[in-house]
Amino acid sequence: MKKKNNHLIIGTSERIFNIVMNILGVIITIVCLYPIYYVLIASFSRPYYVDNGDVLFRIIGFTVDAYKRAFSRDGLFMAYGNTIFYTLVGLLFNMFFTTTMAYALSKKRLAWRKGLTLFVVFTMWFNAGVIPTYLNFRDFGLIDSRLSILLGFSINAYNLIILKSFFEQVPDSMEEAAFMDGASNMRIFGQIYLPLSTPALATVSLMYAVNRWNAFFWPMNLITSDEKLPLQVYLKKMIVDGFAGGEESVILTQSSTWSQTTMIYAVIIIAIIPMLIAYPFIQKYFKTGITLGANKG
Secondary structure (H helix, E strand, O other): OEEEOOEEEOOHHHHHHHHHHHHHHHHHHHHHHHHHHHHHHHHOOOHHHHHOOOOOOOOOOOOOHHHHHHHHOOOHHHHHHHHHHHHHHHHHHHHHHHHHHHHHHOOOOOOOHHHHHHHHHHOOOOOOOHHHHHHHHHHOOOOOOHHHHHHOOOOOHHHHHHHHHHHOOOOHHHHHHHHHOOOOHHHHHHHHHHHHOHHHHHHHHHHHHHHHHHOOHHHHHHOOOHHHOOHHHHHHHHHHHHHHOOHHHOOOOOOOOOOHHHHHHHHHHHHHHHHHHHHHHHHHHHHHHHHHHHOOO
């Protein structure tokens, strides 16, 4: 790459590299988005054509009966409400514990700071495993308790490191000036660090919210009451119950307007809509939060 008259001149090899990267980017985008697109068009298509493999790129036999059946199922709205509760309240737990711990670890005056940071990073590669973790929940009396979902997964080490690195970039002079004015640590944290960290906070919040919304494994193992189940576990029960009840063996005709499969597709679309709506509003902060939080100033 050369510079001439304040304009960058891109060489042939760099042009080829950019073209190849753009093509790969388009292919990867299609591979990632097509499953969602397929589920969407299949949920609005007649099940006869879905099962025959005719539905690939467009809706065939448009119908909304799969959505009508999905909304008429017992427990769907309760599961949806549980997921919203776990996501919103759980996000508050996540951000409170993560931001406060990240702020503390970003201060060089903290005793045993390096050791505590190493301990946090250690958990990114090593953990106790599924059975010991489950036994911990059991011994604390958190089985079939909403607190097991809200408190048990309050801090993610990766997100903590992002915020810690971001907080370390705030100039020490701002904190020193605030201390001289008589500000406490909590006031400095709330009125200086948090407002200056909006991109990182938005990025980490999005990560936590997506994880909360899509949580499946631990809610399935920790929650036993149907009235406390989140949407993802409810969807799993729909699939298992459908096969166990022989609903998939029903003979479909061209006049059939819904089936167990298309109804499951409809619930999947219903489940991902909130994240699809929220992402565009946070996306502008996402890249900034990742790049700034990943580099120590």
